[in-house]
Structures are given as structure tokens and as C-alpha cells.
Amino acid sequence: MTPLDAKRPLQLNDQGQLRHFLSLDGLRRELLTEILDTADSFLEVGARAVKKVPLLRGKTVCNVFFENSTRTRTTFEMAAQRLSADVITLNVSTSSASKGETLLDTLRNLEAMAADMFVVRHGESGAAHFIAEHVCPQVAVINGGDGRHAHPTQGMLDMLTIRRHKGSFENLSVAIVGDILHSRVARSNMLALKTLGCPDIRVIAPKTLLPIGIEQYGVKVYTDLAEGLKDVDVVIMLRLQRERMTGGLLPSEGEFYRLFGLTTARLAGAKPDCIVMHPGPINRGVEIESAVADGPHSVILNQVTYGIAIRMAVLSMAMSGQTAQRQFDQEKAQ
Amino acid sequence: MSLPNPADLISQMAVDLNAHLSKRAIVEPRFIGIRTGGVWVAQALLKALGSASPLGTLDVSFYRDDFSQNGLHPQVRPSELPFEIEGQHLVLIDDVLMSGRTIRAALNELFDYGRPASVTLVSLLDLDAAELPIRPDVVGATLSLAPTERVKLSGPAPLHLELQDLAL
Numbered sequence: 374m375t376p377l378d379a380k381r382p383l384q385l386n387d388q389g390q391l392r393h394f395l396s397l398d399g400l401r402r403e404l405l406t407e408i409l410d411t412a413d414s415f416l417e418v419g420a421r422a423v424k425k426v427p428l429l430r431g432k433t434v435c436n437v438f439f440e441n442s443t444r445t446r447t448t449f450e451m452a453a454q455r456l457s458a459d460v461i462t463l464n465v466s467t468s469s470a471s472k473g474e475t476l477l478d479t480l481r482n483l484e485a486m487a488a489d490m491f492v493v494r495h496g497e498s499g500a501a502h503f504i505a506e507h508v509c510p511q512v513a514v515i516n517g518g519d520g521r522h523a524h525p526t527q528g529m530l531d532m533l534t535i536r537r538h539k540g541s542f543e544n545l546s547v548a549i550v551g552d553i554l555h556s557r558v559a560r561s562n563m564l565a566l567k568t569l570g571c572p573d574i575r576v577i578a579p580k581t582l583l584p585i586g587i588e589q590y591g592v593k594v595y596t597d598l599a600e601g602l603k604d605v606d607v608v609i610m611l612r613l614q615r616e617r618m619t620g621g622l623l624p625s626e627g628e629f630y631r632l633f634g635l636t637t638a639r640l641a642g643a644k645p646d647c648i649v650m651h652p653g654p655i656n657r658g659v660e661i662e663s664a665v666a667d668g669p670h671s672v673i674l675n676q677v678t679y680g681i682a683i684r685m686a687v688l689s690m691a692m693s694g695q696t697a698q699r700q701f702d703q704e705k706a707q
Numbered sequence: 708m709s710l711p712n713p714a715d716l717i718s719q720m721a722v723d724l725n726a727h728l729s730k731r732a733i734v735e736p737r738f739i740g741i742r743t744g745g746v747w748v749a750q751a752l753l754k755a756l757g758s759a760s761p762l763g764t765l766d767v768s769f770y771r772d773d774f775s776q777n778g779l780h781p782q783v784r785p786s787e788l789p790f791e792i793e794g795q796h797l798v799l800i801d802d803v804l805m806s807g808r809t810i811r812a813a814l815n816e817l818f819d820y821g822r823p824a825s826v827t828l829v830s831l832l833d834l835d836a837a838e839l840p841i842r843p844d845v846v847g848a849t850l851s852l853a854p855t856e857r858v859k860l861s862g863p864a865p866l867h868l869e870l871q872d873l874a875l
Contacts, residue, residue: 697778
């Protein structure tokens with residue numbers, strides 16, 4: 374695991390505005406706050422009779438998913454449509470890649486379709502960076518999740534959820550629980566919480582599901598759920614990623630649930646007004662009890678709604694940053 | 708050039724707006740200010756009218772036609788319309804009317820909320836530089852500026868107009 378991105382300036386233009394959205398690493402607090410503020414405005418648009426604004430009219434957003442996804446893919450589609458962009462979605466996992474086409478060749482073909490923006494999900498860490506490096510200038514690349522590395526729009530929608538329910542980050546205790554090792558969501562959340570000034574970030578997991586060097590993120594590590602949940606304001610549950618498990622990291626799912634599953638009884642140790650989040654899809658009875666997932670503390674479905682607004686914010690800001698860079702380059706050339 | 712004092716313009720605008728509305732037999736109009744300057748003018752105007760009507764605020768950033776040139780305004784705020792738009796008589800208020808493009812964007816946004824019965828346009832200043840067929844129904848003052856000159860309103864209290872020269 375490499376907690377620091379060497380290529381972080383890639384996602385910013387010369388004025389420090391977003392032009393790609395690849396990782397939350399290295400992004401300033403002001404920029405993250407701007408994303409949250411813009412998303413707040415888009416949330417209001419989502420409550421109107423006509424949920425569409427003309428911002429990206431005439432632009433084409435191409436969703437390229439090398440890995441399965443339902444929630445992320447559909448909310449990105451919805452976000453692009455609500456910005457009046459044209460959207461095409463390619464499930465590459467079921468097409469060219471399986472026929473032996475390289476990532477770069479797939480990319481060149483997509484460029485030839487004159488897309489203005491790619492939303493990429495890929496099973497390999499760093500895939501979105503790679504595409505952003507090799508894509509022709511003026512095309513924005515948004516990371517929709519790459520391997521174990523990052524899922525920055527999920528990270529930001531989680532931050533929006535926390536801010537809308539808790540107001541700010543300054544006095545919060547936030548616990549991230551479960552399969553930290555395989556989770557790009559956990560990485561993006563730890564970075565975002567740190568940047569936004571959350572003073573108490575906890576990760577709770579069995580030792581086998583904790584990556585080596587996790588302390589570099591400035592988090593407190595707990596291997597006991599009851600101890601870690603004590604007096605927290607926010608609980609972020611993670612899905613147990615069975616499909617990524619190789620080797621005997623866990624004795625059994627039943628054992629995991631017994632020790633790390635979030636139940637009503639366990640949640641009683643957290644603050645009475647705590648919120649429970651989960652990026653989905655939830656595994657009932659594996660990491661979370663149904664009574665908690667459907668209970669009064671759960672904001673899991675709100676997260677989905679906020680996800681559309683965050684994706685609208687990121688799509689429009691990245692397009693805006695590309696535009697600004699093009700103007701800047703033209704002025705420089707004159 | 709000396710610029711007028713906004714406070715002096717507002718009271719006459721209130722009189723003109725009342726006359727305009729009664730001529731059209733509009734009894735309960737809904738007031739909407741365009742962020743940011745238009746909201747300040749609207750607040751002052753409501754005060755001058757002695758009206759306690761709720762004020763809607765509109766942020767037209769998502770509807771601007773210069774997104775592909777200028778990008779997204781970094782401080783976009785949610786529009787807040789605390790009343791129905793459908794079938795209502797609206798009074799749309801801005802600070803400085805220049806090309807008319809902001810009003811075009813505002814009208815497009817309003818129509819995404821519903822179909823108003825009418826829209827009356829009120830502007831503190833008209834710079835007589837329309838690029839679209841959009842004219843105010845009620846205006847505080849009309850000015851003609853040199854091509855490089857701009858007017859900026861500061862506020863909300865007191866409202867103050869300032870002349871800026873882009874060439875300097």
C-alpha cells in the first residue's frame with residue numbers, strides 16, 4: 374500500500390482547480406469544501422419538479438466500467454443526465470478486455486468517439502491515473518473506484534452525508550469498521566476526514582483485515598468493536614469483500630459477524646444521536662444487522678441521494694477546470 | 708461620471724412598481740432576487756414597499772450560457788424559492804441589467820420550477836447594452852457607460868454603486 378500519490382498535481386489545472394478527479398490525496402480543504410458546497414446546491418436541484426440543469430449540454434460523458442457496479446454506475450449516469458450531458462456506458466468487463474484489448478487501445482477507441490469526460494472504474498489500483506496521464510488534453514477523467522486505491526466520489530458523498538447530519542467535522546469521532554484491507558472507500562474516507570479536520574478517526578477491524586502502515590493516515594486502530602465504537606458520532610460500515618479474499622484471512626463469516634457485525638446492542642455504545650453509514654451493497658447478517666441497517670440511526674439510503682449531487686458537482690467542476698485550462702493555454706500561446 | 712445613490716432610486720422604484728402592478732391588476736406578486744446584488748436590491752425594495760412577503764433567491768450559475776468559456780462559479784449557492792412558481796405573478800429583481808444574459812438564465816431556471824402567470828422585471832440600473840430582447844419593466848436609472856466601464860454594487864447596507872474601469 375502506498376498512502377501518498379506521487380502524481381497528485383495531475384488532477385489540478387494551473388490555477389489549482391479540479392480538471393480530473395482521481396484521488397482525494399493532496400487536495401486542499403478549500404477544494405473539498407467547494408465540492409461539498411456545490412453538491413449542496415445540486416441537492417436542491419434534485420428536489421425540484423424538473424431535476425435537470427443545462428450546465429453540460431452538448432457534452433458527452435462516457436462511463437467506462439471494467440468492473441461490476443450498479444450504484445456507482447447508475448448514479449454517475451443520473452448525475453450526467455441531470456447536467457444535460459449525453460451519457461454512454463460501456464461495461465468493458467464483458468466486452469473488449471475479455472477479447473484481449475489493452476487498456477490504452479480501449480482508451481484510444483473511446484477518444485475517437487469524442488467523449489469530453491470519462492468515468493472509469495477498474496479493478497487495478499492506479500488505472501484512473503494511468504488513463505488521465507495518457508488521455509488527450511481537455512478530456513476529464515473521474516475515478517469511479519480503482520482497485521484497493523481510491524473511490525473519491527464515494528469519499529466525498531460520505532463527507533456530504535456527515536456534514537448534512539452533523540454540521541461540521543471539528544468535534545466528531547468517526548469509526549470506520551470492517552474490511553479496511555480491501556477497501557478503497559476506507560482510504561478515501563480517511564484522507565477526506567483528515568483534510569476536513571476531523572480530530573478522531575478510528576478504524577476497527579480484525580488484524581488480518583488491516584493494511585500494514587495504516588497509522589500513516591493519522592487514525593487510531595482498534596481490534597475490539599465495543600471499545601472502538603465508544604461515544605462515536607459516526608459509524609461507517611464497510612462491506613466484507615469476499616470476492617477479493619485470497620487465503621484464509623477470516624475463519625468464517627459467522628465468526629466475523631459475532632465479533633465485528635454492527636448490531637443494535639453494539640451500537641448502544643456509540644453516542645445516542647450517532648449515524649450509521651454504509652457504501653453498499655450491504656450484506657445483512659455479515660457486517661450489519663437488519664435492525665441497524667433499517668433503523669433510526671441509518672442514513673444509508675440518504676447516501677445514495679447525496680451521491681448523485683456529489684457526482685454532479687465533480688463532473689461540472691472538472692469540466693469547468695478543463696475549460697479554464699484551455700483558456701489559460703490559449704492566452705499563453707498568444 | 709457620478710453614480711446615483713441606490714437609496715434615492717429605491718423609493719421611486721417602489722412607486723413605479725406599485726403603479727405597474729396595479730395597472731395589470733396583480734395583487735399578490737411573489738418577489739425573487741437574483742444573487743447576490745439583486746437580493747440586496749429586493750430586500751431594500753420590499754422594505755420601501757412595506758411588504759412582509761417572503762423573498763425568493765435565485766442563483767443562476769447552473770443556467771449561465773458562458774459555462775463553456777468561464778466555467779462554474781466557485782461560490783454557487785442553492786436557489787431558495789419559499790413559494791410555488793406555477794400560476795404565480797413574479798417580480799424578478801436584479802441590480803445591474805447589462806447584456807440581459809443573466810435574466811435569460813434566471814427565466815430558464817424559473818420555468819424549471821413551474822409556469823408562472825407573469826414575470827415583471829425590476830432592475831436598479833439599466834446600462835443600455837442589451838444583447839437580447841430583454842428590457843426592465845421598472846428601473847431605477849439608465850446609464851450609458853464606456854465599453855471598458857463596469858458598475859459594481861456593494862451591500863447589503865448601505866447599498867453603494869461603484870464605477871470600475873477594466874482598462875485601468
